[in-house]
Each structure stands twice: as C-alpha cells, then as structure tokens.
Amino acid sequence: MTLPILYNCPPSGNCYKVRLFAALVGIELEIRNVDLAAGAQKTAEFTALNPWQQVPVFQDGETVIWDSQAILVYLAETYGKHDWLPSDPVGRAKVAQWLSVAVNEIQHGPADARLVKLFGYPLRYDDAAKASERTLKIIDDYLSGHKWLATERPTIADCAAYPYLALAPQGEISLEPYPSLRRWISDVEALPGYIPVDQ
Amino acid sequence: MTLPILYNCPPSGNCYKVRLFAALVGIELEIRNVDLAAGAQKTAEFTALNPWQQVPVFQDGETVIWDSQAILVYLAETYGKHDWLPSDPVGRAKVAQWLSVAVNEIQHGPADARLVKLFGYPLRYDDAAKASERTLKIIDDYLSGHKWLATERPTIADCAAYPYLALAPQGEISLEPYPSLRRWISDVEALPGYIPVDQ
Structure with a gap:
C-alpha cells in the first residue's frame, strides 16, 4: 500500500497542523522532510508541486494539495472524518x-x-x-x-x-x-x- | 419572507466578495451598511456579532457568520450551489x-x-x-x-x-x-x- 506523502519540515507549525490531525484520527502518512535551509523548496521540482515554495505539500497519487488548511479539509473529506469537519x-x-x-x-x-x-x-x-x-x-x-x-x-x-x-x-x-x-x-x-x- | 442580512460597507472588497457571489447565483440579501468611519463596528452590539469588529457579518435567523470566505461557504452550502463549491x-x-x-x-x-x-x-x-x-x-x-x-x-x-x-x-x-x-x-x-x- 502506498501511503500519501507529506512534504514536511519538523519545526514548521503549518506542517504540524497536518501531522497532529493525522495522529488524532489515525491516518498514516509518509513524511518527507524538505531541507528549507538548503533552499530545497525553491527547486523547479518542488515549485511544480507548490508555486508558493512552502511546506507543507500533500501528495496522494496524482492529487497535490498545498496550504495546511486545505490539506486538513482534504484529509477529513477523504477519510470521512465528518465529526472533525461537519457536513451541515x-x-x-x-x-x-x-x-x-x-x-x-x-x-x-x-x-x-x-x-x-x-x-x-x-x-x-x-x-x-x-x-x-x-x-x-x-x-x-x-x-x-x-x-x-x-x-x-x-x-x-x-x-x-x-x-x-x-x-x-x-x-x-x-x-x-x-x-x-x-x-x-x-x-x-x-x-x-x-x-x-x-x- | 425575511431575507438574510449582510452587514456591509460599500467600498469593502471583503463585503463585495459576498455581494458578488449572491448576485452571480441569485441570492437576495438585506444590505445593512455599517458606518466604519463613525466606529459603528466597535459598538458592543456589533462586537457581539463579530469579535474582530470587522465587516462583513452575515446573519440568517439565529445564525451569525463572520469572515467573508466563511460566508461564501455558508451561502453555497445553504443554497445548494455545489457547482460553486464542489462536494468531492x-x-x-x-x-x-x-x-x-x-x-x-x-x-x-x-x-x-x-x-x-x-x-x-x-x-x-x-x-x-x-x-x-x-x-x-x-x-x-x-x-x-x-x-x-x-x-x-x-x-x-x-x-x-x-x-x-x-x-x-x-x-x-x-x-x-x-x-x-x-x-x-x-x-x-x-x-x-x-x-x-x-x-
């Protein structure tokens, strides 16, 4: 089974939002750390994932989502966690x-x-x-x-x-x-x- | 029929987001202008609607929503405009x-x-x-x-x-x-x- 990927930076609070929610609801992620100090977020490859050149970025097969709030929406919807994102x-x-x-x-x-x-x-x-x-x-x-x-x-x-x-x-x-x-x-x-x- | 109320300021782009969407999908609103220059957004009454003391604020019966993005979500959901806010x-x-x-x-x-x-x-x-x-x-x-x-x-x-x-x-x-x-x-x-x- 291929896990969805979280492009992550350990001390980033925005990345932590996603790791925290995944931990609370039991979603497994593959964590790939991006070396921001080395400018890895500015490469052409990373910019193609996220034109804002920021972490986190989330990749689930062909689906790529940037912005931590949007990733939370995606995870709650995809995994049917409607107690965490109401439907009304x-x-x-x-x-x-x-x-x-x-x-x-x-x-x-x-x-x-x-x-x-x-x-x-x-x-x-x-x-x-x-x-x-x-x-x-x-x-x-x-x-x-x-x-x-x-x-x-x-x-x-x-x-x-x-x-x-x-x-x-x-x-x-x-x-x-x-x-x-x-x-x-x-x-x-x-x-x-x-x-x-x-x- | 009681229309939902938009607490509005005419030149505010955030208020315009809501008026624009309502116009595009044909939702009628009662527009109540808030006199920001006179500090009307800082009254206790308005602060009870929105602690951030900003327009727009949306009121539909007992439901009060602040933040223009959230109001767009509310309107699209309530009026079933899923072409404007996808369900997937x-x-x-x-x-x-x-x-x-x-x-x-x-x-x-x-x-x-x-x-x-x-x-x-x-x-x-x-x-x-x-x-x-x-x-x-x-x-x-x-x-x-x-x-x-x-x-x-x-x-x-x-x-x-x-x-x-x-x-x-x-x-x-x-x-x-x-x-x-x-x-x-x-x-x-x-x-x-x-x-x-x-x-």
Whole structure:
C-alpha cells in the first residue's frame, strides 16, 4: 500500500497542523522532510508541486494539495472524518471562519513572532507582537464561552489554530494573560492520539 | 419572507466578495451598511456579532457568520450551489487552498496597498507593494495554465480572490505585467449576473 506523502519540515507549525490531525484520527502518512535551509523548496521540482515554495505539500497519487488548511479539509473529506469537519452548512461555515483566523490573524501574530525569534526571519517583530496581543485577547474571550473553536467538539479548526497558539512562547509571546486559551490548549493536548510538535 | 442580512460597507472588497457571489447565483440579501468611519463596528452590539469588529457579518435567523470566505461557504452550502463549491474531497480542498490565498497573500498584498492609498490606513505600503508583486506573479503564472482558480469552472474561490485582485490599481499596483490575471479578471466580469464593486 502506498501511503500519501507529506512534504514536511519538523519545526514548521503549518506542517504540524497536518501531522497532529493525522495522529488524532489515525491516518498514516509518509513524511518527507524538505531541507528549507538548503533552499530545497525553491527547486523547479518542488515549485511544480507548490508555486508558493512552502511546506507543507500533500501528495496522494496524482492529487497535490498545498496550504495546511486545505490539506486538513482534504484529509477529513477523504477519510470521512465528518465529526472533525461537519457536513451541515453552519458547521462548515464555522470551521471555515476559524481556518481563516489560522491563516491570517494567527499567522501574522504569534507565528510570525516565532519565525523572527526562533529562525531569524526578516519580519517586523513589533508588528507581530502587537497583532498577537489583539488576536490572543479575542480568542481568549471567545474561549471563555466556548469549549472548542467551531462546534461543540474538536474539529480541524482546532488543529489549524492550535500549533502557533500553543507555540507562541517560542516567539516570546506570553500566554499567561489568557486563561481560557490555556485551558483550551490543555484540552487539545488531552485528546487521544495527541502528539507534540517535535514528535 | 425575511431575507438574510449582510452587514456591509460599500467600498469593502471583503463585503463585495459576498455581494458578488449572491448576485452571480441569485441570492437576495438585506444590505445593512455599517458606518466604519463613525466606529459603528466597535459598538458592543456589533462586537457581539463579530469579535474582530470587522465587516462583513452575515446573519440568517439565529445564525451569525463572520469572515467573508466563511460566508461564501455558508451561502453555497445553504443554497445548494455545489457547482460553486464542489462536494468531492479534491474539489473542496482546491477551493480551500484559494480561500487561504484570498485571506492571506491577497489580503496582505493588493488589499493592504489599497487600504493605504484609498483610505489612509496606517499600514506599511512598501511591504504591501512588495508582497503584491510576488503574489500577482504567482497567480498570473498559475492562470496561464488554468481558466479558473480551483476547478474547471468558477467557484467561490474566484469570488473570494477577484475583488482585491481586480481592485489592485486602486492601491497603485499595476496589473499590466500580468496578462493571464487580466484575462481571468475579464472572464469573471463576463459571468452572467456579475456586478461591479460600486453596485
């Protein structure tokens, strides 16, 4: 049996979104690490897979999907995990809301801050730190009244949001002021099958 | 009959995504304009609808959805427009890919540039212009081999990407170097039911 391939970079939170969801629902992947430091994502071969020259990329036979949120959608749909991606319009829309937050506010807040502090990316740390403060406050307020992000149970939205929120301290963004966010992080980490980023 | 409500701001490209899709598929909406200049999005009442204090917000009875991409998903699902949002895993994932691009690369490229030039938002124009160049080049290359973004026909991904790409010149980002992007813009504008941003 040929496993689907995840083009991966171990410390990437975007790749971790996919590995985490696969672990939680028991999907086996072939992990192929891409040497970003050596520029392997800029080769013609890799660019043909993903014109944005980023990991993760997912390959299942002839199907190639880039963007971690889209890969989560693909996996949930293909493996029929409709508890993790509801079929009803409201559930689908609520998941889509939080996938957008993962791509935008979480990326350009705590994820960018981590890129600067952990890997020296040439991004504006002060902008990322300021954006993080607003984003974490709004999410913390929301989670004070909701156990999970999109529905009454965990969905792919939680898998998409969790990595860069939980890893915010690596970007020197403290989670201390956000008790409901920390409660939710603990709840994700207590899910059966959970794996940390470095596993 | 009570129409669903779109909390709207006329020049907002994110609101236009929703109005455009509704026009293309014939969904009637009640448009309620929100006076952003007067800070109407920061009231407690509006914040209860959308903690991010942004338009658009969509309200259908007790269902409230924020984020323009999520509203497109909701409308396509609720009104059964599966030609605009495919039901198969690959189609759904390809749409999700481009919804992410609309939220991230297009927002933080041409949309941010337009916010600076048209409305004087305190964002970094040079960063937005540089990001626009990369984003428009990648999308132009992609569209040189694809008629539409996600599938063989227009989908909600095209509705999500079109506004800020077509309006890029309002942010002083030229579309002249991107012939395939301009061809796709013309194709969107030729769709039956198409409306411009100011209609």
